[in-house]
Amino acid sequence: MESSGVAFGTSGARGLVSAMTDEVCSAYTHAFMSTMRRQGFDFKQVAIAIDLRPSSPRIADACANLLRKLGIDVIFCGAIPTPALALFSQQLQIPGLMVTGSHIPFDRNGLKFYRPNGEISKADEAMMLSCDVPLCPKQAPSAGLPVEDLSAKLGYMQRYKDLLGRQSLLGLRLALYQHSSVGRDLMLQLFTDLGAEVICLERSDTFVPIDTEAVSERDVKRGLQWARNYQVDAIVSTDGDGDRPLLSDEKGRWLRGDIVGLMTARALNIPHLAVPVSCNSAIETSGFFQTVLRTRIGSPYVISGMEALQQQGASQVAGFEANGGFLLGSYLADFPALKPLPTRDALLPVIVLLAQIRLQNKPLSTMVSDLPSRFTASDRVQDFPSNKSLALIAHWTSNPEQIIEIFKLNDQITKLDSTDGLRVSLTSERVLHLRPSGNAPEFRCYVEASSQKDAYQFLSHVMLQLADCI
Template sequence: MSNPSVSYVIKESGVAFGTSGARGLVTDFKPEVCAAFTLAFIQVMRQSFNFERLAVAIDNRPSSPDIAAACIAVANAIGVEVDYYGVIPTPALAVTSMEDNIPAIMVTGSHIPFDRNGLKFYRPNGEISKQDEISILAVNAVLPSFEVLPLPSVQLRAAENYLSRYLNIFSADLLKGKRIGVYEHSSAGRDLYANLFEQLGATVVTLGRSDSFVPIDTEAVSLVDIEMAQNWQCEYQLDAIFSTDGDGDRPLLSDETGNYLRGDILCLLAAQYLNIGALAVPVSCNSSIEVSGIFYHVKRTKIGSPFVIAEFEHLMKSSDRVAGFEANGGFLLGSDIFVNGSMLAALPTRDALLPALAVLAMADKNSISCLVKQLPNIFTASDRIQNFAREQSLALIEQGLSEPLSLLSELGLSDVNIVNVDVTDGLRMTLNNGEVVHLRPSGNAPELRCYVEAGSVIRARGLVRLILNSIKKLKV
């Protein structure tokens, strides 16, 4: 029997592209599926770039080593050498593969549960585009025979380059006198962060390292994680707590009281510190970005880093300092910029370290909570319903488009009118009382996400609970 075609294997796999890479159940990532995606990716990249090497790294999920081994096996089978960097943050892989001008594959499912995983692909000049995804799915080559072998030795250069990126622009006494907690859990960068903060002068307390995978979602931080942070702050008298999601591209940073900043608020402050002129941000981000008046130009996009990155070239026409970020806190640097007299190269993929370090630098003479209080009083909250079929989410959104006031009533919101409906990504309704309700199916998992804006934290959190509890009772 002849070997199957790449396109057939991918089509039958159950693995599909979402907002950030190809995602699916671990049981769907069979060796031939990993090989098919890898071969298709390499073929698409060879249409535009000359290369003989591929970079690969993984997160700490139990399934990631086997997936990486299959990807490496098929690359070797077609004569492509592989630089294997082991467990490192996704942006660390991107920094070095871009420096080497070679493509890269990160094996990660980011924040989604451990029974799922994913592949994130990088061109030699950054994340693949949505058009690249279409091209990968269309490759019709025959899958070659390959043998999955043990993983090669881990190269340390990518981890070292990533730390040097920030040690070169921030002074060695940046965090002098600060007590920084590092919530390590199962983050791919947990062996790097304490070292970095110590080299920047901080006293570091490492916290919560886990031998099992912890699916931290920086857009929907659990009550358990919030309470842990507050307890740690009281116990260790910390000035801030830093953490990330599973693959280290989305940050969590607390203020001096142990309260975690929303990702878009963290990045807004970071962009201010970096003197960014033009921003691209998804429609789900806090309206304070525009209301603050800090930025010359702001472009709203669909949710997902490829859509943010797609706007950078256009924004370059209005500013030479371009960046983007997402509500999850991932910061994307769209242009080379000078920081503290040193050049920081563009990194058009989500990064957790830059926004956290920028805000800690801003807080040198002021507390983090005071920095937040200087922003407009617009507060965002978000959460999700897991195991909510995409078809259910789409039906709910369709109901909102056809009968928006009826849907709001069913969600527990009466005596309000709608002043604006935005369908850039999902259904985003601005109400006449200034509040915002945004419903959207996740692109990575069977989940319905709800984002709201309100005039207080308590009101925003209460709205999310009210809306999601109401949806659970609906027959959609």
């Protein structure tokens, strides 16, 4: 595990497909099982699911083969969204293992691990990495993955049919950007069952790495064109493993993930939130929430934040990330049938906001315009080693005056926040946030401004200067 190049990031262990050998995948799986047992969990089954990457079936087979060697039965849930596996694991009170690289390129993949009571923590990760597990001897070819069990898929769909009722999307006309999202067929069936008319677009047989925090210029243009061509109420998609939503308004303009989260939390009447430091400051300035706890970036930190709020007495708690993934930490007074699901989920915010179009009799663009005028944008420098990113962040944290010089900012710094990376607040009320990705060799840049045009212009300016300095 140490020498493979496969390592834990903000959510799960990831690495190059070439590094994720059967031996490495077996070692991670064995360490996960050992960690669960050291914590007192007694189980005879483990649920496994995959995304649509070409390497995922082989990796799942290696994990399943190891589990069978340990005397553990495998429930293979097929190609389903990560939150569907998490929900299934939670309902059966068994561990879950998801083979996915989420939004990162197809030459990489990963493993996400779920305890019987939710997503693993950073402490669990440390315990796994400290495990000494025996190497399995060379084995005969695997018998293959078990026959697919549809229970996880059907249970996940039923969760959202029960939330607002079978006709909650009646009359809506939606475009479904399918690409290689693992939930593309599930979403088509669900939206149709809920009464919507659905137009399917751009289904792909090759893997497409959709990043909901850095929507490509091609997809920005596509969204606008699709809205003009098809006259839809919204365009819906997700990232590869279905835990981060991609949602546009009726004009084809993609909504930022933290705005999706803000609107969802408001619609569900959730008073207490845990959100990463990178999220839009409109969350606080909107005045919709009693508590907003800022955390480091990554679902384990948001989950820890939700747990901290509950320990302080908060009874209705949720969280979301800038990528739009929504985490439900508790039961809700107004929606008692909706069970907590403390892991990133794309469908909850999508279903809630689509239903709001009908409930409020307003288009999504109007709902967004009712929010405080704070706008964000983000981008990334790819194939940039994390150690170099970390060195730059450390240098600029110690020498903040160089930020003004290097990025050619006609501004002054009012606040520095090193909760995760370096977040710089400026006198112009703009914000610049730089950090290494926790999942891939990428340097991420987030900006915030008082208009969307200013945010895009500021981001373009910063990325140009960043390219020159690195």
